[in-house]
Amino acid sequence: MKLNKETKEELINLLEKKNIGLEGNILKIIDTSDDSDFAKYVENCKEKDKETRKKRLEITKQVQEKNKELLEVNAENQRIMSELQLTFKEVEDAKITFEVQNRELIAWKQDNERISLELQQEMAKSELARIGAEEAKTMAINDLDVLQKKTQTELIGNIVKIALGVIISIGVITTFMYILALVINKDTQMIGSTWSNMLGILLTNAFSIIGTIMGVKYSGKDKEG
Amino acid sequence: MIDTLMLVDDEDLFHLVFEDACSLLDISLSLKSLNSSDEAAKLFQKWLQGDFSDRPECVFVDLNIIGSSFDGIELIRKINFEYGNNVVIGIISSSNEPEEQAKAVQAGAQFWIIKSDDIEPRLEEFKKDYEGYKTRTAPFKVYR
Numbered sequence: 001m002k003l004n005k006e007t008k009e010e011l012i013n014l015l016e017k018k019n020i021g022l023e024g025n026i027l028k029i030i031d032t033s034d035d036s037d038f039a040k041y042v043e044n045c046k047e048k049d050k051e052t053r054k055k056r057l058e059i060t061k062q063v064q065e066k067n068k069e070l071l072e073v074n075a076e077n078q079r080i081m082s083e084l085q086l087t088f089k090e091v092e093d094a095k096i097t098f099e100v101q102n103r104e105l106i107a108w109k110q111d112n113e114r115i116s117l118e119l120q121q122e123m124a125k126s127e128l129a130r131i132g133a134e135e136a137k138t139m140a141i142n143d144l145d146v147l148q149k150k151t152q153t154e155l156i157g158n159i160v161k162i163a164l165g166v167i168i169s170i171g172v173i174t175t176f177m178y179i180l181a182l183v184i185n186k187d188t189q190m191i192g193s194t195w196s197n198m199l200g201i202l203l204t205n206a207f208s209i210i211g212t213i214m215g216v217k218y219s220g221k222d223k224e225g
Numbered sequence: 226m227i228d229t230l231m232l233v234d235d236e237d238l239f240h241l242v243f244e245d246a247c248s249l250l251d252i253s254l255s256l257k258s259l260n261s262s263d264e265a266a267k268l269f270q271k272w273l274q275g276d277f278s279d280r281p282e283c284v285f286v287d288l289n290i291i292g293s294s295f296d297g298i299e300l301i302r303k304i305n306f307e308y309g310n311n312v313v314i315g316i317i318s319s320s321n322e323p324e325e326q327a328k329a330v331q332a333g334a335q336f337w338i339i340k341s342d343d344i345e346p347r348l349e350e351f352k353k354d355y356e357g358y359k360t361r362t363a364p365f366k367v368y369r
Contacts, residue, residue: 025254028226050249057245061342064238 002031008038021045023052156213163209167202174198227253227355231281233265233300234258234317235291239340243285243317246345252352257281262293262300269308281312283355285338288318288325298325298332305333313358321369330365337367 003011015021022030022045032039178195181188230253232243240258247253257279259265265286272280284304286297295303301314315336316329326337335358338347347368357363 025248028251028254053245053249057242057249060238060241060245064236064242065342067238 001026001029003038005035008035008041012037012041015041015044021048023049160209160213164206167206171199171202226251227282229253229255229257229279229281229283231257231259231265231284232317233260233262233284233290233297234287235260235289235293236287242344246348250345250348250352252348253283260290260292262286262290262295262297265300266303266308269304273308282359283313285315285317286334287340288316288320298328298334301329301334302332313355315358321367326365326367335361335363335365337365339367339369 011022022042027042027046027049030042032042174191174195178188178191180186181191230247232240234240234243237260244256244258247256259268265284286300288297290297290300297316297318301316304312304314313335315334315338316326317338317340318325319340321339329337336351336354338344338351341347350368354363354366
């Protein structure tokens with residue numbers, strides 16, 4: 001690419017007065033072979049452009065590096081975030097499990113309390129039944145005792161009746177035989193003494209029997225008292 | 226010096242780095258920077274129809290271009306085998322996977338430049354090898 005003389009001078013002046021020069025790849029295609037001043041100008045611009053590009057390249061590389069680091073930090077943050085979310089989900093799941101277990105425990109506790117209450121009620125019933133049984137037993141023992149005593153009394157009564165019957169019968173028979181002996185004038189000495197002896201013995205035995213029976217009867221009453 | 230260079234990369238900051246590095250190393254006169262492989266494919270389709278006025282001599286393609294329909298290797302394959310442009314083309318990526326490099330070779334990539342903070346030495350080396358790529362005599366090379 002070739003530039004005319006006026007343009008070249010304008011460009012050189014612009015650089016000298018306002019420090020504005022050509023830059024970029026256009027400098028690489030400008031033909032400077034026939035103008036040493038302009039060649040110097042282009043070289044000067046190329047140097048400046050090189051310096052600028054070097055600086056920009058360094059800064060861009062630094063920005064690129066920072067950007068890379070930021071991306072890595074961002075990726076790390078996202079990883080931590082997803083781990084946190086995962087942990088949070090696990091905690092939530094654990095909480096739900098805990099709540100379910102808690103509900104089950106409460107239900108189990110309520111069941112236990114209900115069973116315990118039922119057990120207490122059953123125990124109370126059982127205690128009542130035991131007391132009833134005890135009372136029934138006592139009543140049965142009392143009834144048995146009464147029955148035994150009644151039987152005893154009846155037996156004693158029967159014995160007394162029989163004994164009195166025997167005594168009275170023997171007394172009547174002996175008396176009849178003594179009266180018959182007196183009527184038919186037979187010897188009454190023997191029968192008379194026998195009669196009196198017999199009557200005495202019978203009366204004695206009768207009173208002895210009655211005394212014994214009465215003693216047994218009152219002895220039983222004392223034990224009850 | 227390369228007349229026109231094309232860079233296809235989703236990272237805007239790298240466009241600036243690449244432009245300054247190429248200018249400082251006198252690699253190219255002009256640089257066309259694109260953000261997506263779809264955009265690049267459209268341009269190559271246009272050039273396929275006969276309008277070569279702003280066609281680049283050399284294309285640098287990023288491996289993973291976020292926001293594009295296909296990756297850098299697929300773009301290279303399309304340019305080489307569908308659009309038929311005889312440009313010098315290769316990958317510029319931070320990846321150094323041999324498997325990916327093998328795929329790139331199959332797609333017709335001529336070089337693989339590993340992107341890093343210090344890109345200038347690799348570009349300088351590439352500049353020396355450029356004539357070989359232009360004449361298709363230089364083998365595939367990875368610039369580490």
